[in-house]
Amino acid sequence: MTRRGLPSTLRTNFRDDIQLLDSGFVRFWAAAGLVAALLLPLALTNFWTGVANQVFIAVIGALALNLLTGTTGQISLGHAGFVAAGAFTVAALITHFEAPFGFVLLAAAIIGAILGVLVGLPALRLKGLYLAVSTLAAHFVILVGVGQYQSTISYGSGFTIPSPSIFALEIGSERAWYFFLLPFALGVLLLNLNWLRSAYGRAWMAIRHRDVAAEALGINVALYKLLAFSASTSLTCVSGALWAYHTAFVSVEAFDFDMLIRYLAMVIIGGLGSVLGACLGALFVVVLPHIISILADKIPVLQGLGGKTFDLQVGVFGVAMLLFLILEPRGLAGIWARVRFYFQLWPFKYRAWES
């Protein structure tokens, strides 16, 4: 499976290579996307603005998972557990200290980084299947831990989180959330892109390709694996904290196996190892259930399924994941790359190298 990024046309020097917006085509679409994102809330109802906010939160989580599983090649099945850790950081800090928003986000990031080192340390010796299983075990351990916390502190009923405020501005309505989360998600996106073109990103990709060769090239594999783990879990915990504030309610049931599968679906459907793919995958996975339930109301054949729309969503995820794994391992990002090359190189058919 090729999991390389998306090279544009020929590059002749190093500056070209690390450019963020590397062609007129990308520049145009980035600008168009930004304008569309800024104008979007005008066109959306309150409900769909809420969905867009969920997409932003999912983008942060998916980027974090992509950093670990896609870029560094360390498969993680503990993602939902880390999201839970972030959400419960919010719950605990608000219940016990009524901590302010910014402080809580920072605390979530720090706790996430520490968790990442804790999970990453035993994972240094494990590969492939055993890494998957040990991170899955971490997922269950974290869930049991926060579940115990919840049943002791709130007698099992969960925690209500008040709306946060920054600089005395309350983030209450969905539209306010939109204009807070849009720059936040963009910031995380830029952070990821910058990581990828720095020495860190190159070290992580080298570890993914072959860790022995990376070690021989002078990369401290253990250190960079730990860095990847803690960067990823830190971002994941922040995403979990934002999720908790946005949902305004934290309870352990939300962070089950299904959430893990949703995040895996995002990076697989989007395309493992691609930043763009993580964003597209998050959009796809968050919006698809809503589209399915709308379709289920409209299309007569599906109406017979009645109250089974949730099961239908789960099944569609499964089928989509299988189809992408078998037919297009590079995911939505791969499809986008093909479309992009087709137009960029037109009227020529072949690109300079296989991406």
Next chain:
Amino acid sequence: MNLLVVILIQASFYALLGMGYVLIYRATRVLNLAHGDLMVFGAYLFFQALVATGGSLTLAIMAAALGAALLGAMVYLGVMRPLASYPVAVGVLATIALGLVLRTIVTVIWSAQTRYPAELLGRTGQPIVLFAGVNVSGIDALIIAAAVIAMIGFPLLLRLSTVGIEMRGVAENPLLAAQRGINIHRINAFSWAAATVMATVAGIFFSIKVRLGPDIWYVGLAGFAPALIGGMDSLKGVLVGAVIRAPGGACGAVSGAARRAVDAAMGDFRLARGA
């Protein structure tokens, strides 16, 4: 004494489940996270056959086993074979997706309603006296018998029969095996079919003893613990793992969450030992 027998029954059940994981892992080096869903699917096949045959246990089990074998072979040929050249992690992710699809199919066909196949069987439940003071129900005796047969039969099959020798060859070195003229995809499909049948047998027993619903896939996932504790590619190890795992399930006082934590911790422990 009765507690020990309960542990024995639990261990047999987990051994049946764990062997399915081991078979697939040995054959294709894939951790099959869809095993629980294959178990549920097989159990529903059994339920359907039970309805169709009007409560004949033998016929229903045979029909379910046949269906499960077909299902397992189809899963390998349709899903796992195209992914054979990818890294192991991709195969694991594919089994997760496969589990989702199977769960949806089960819910759409049979609905999420909880069923009790034991009612269809008429609950003959005559206790069988093993020895003085120890009673087991007929179905418990069947579970133990099935586990014992599988535990003795499979190593014999692997050691003596042609297909067993071919399976070992494919597990050891697929490339060499293929060059010696063994159809590795046929053999792998057979492994998947056999594992699915074992999952189905476990599912049948669970559905008779406890209940049948789409949510019991979780029980199937729990069968992964004995396989892991016993060493993923050792059939004997499963037995040890199942015996270790069973008391956790047998002691009703332990809550489900704590049990899962113990499973997870035991898994971690084994991994940390450098498995």
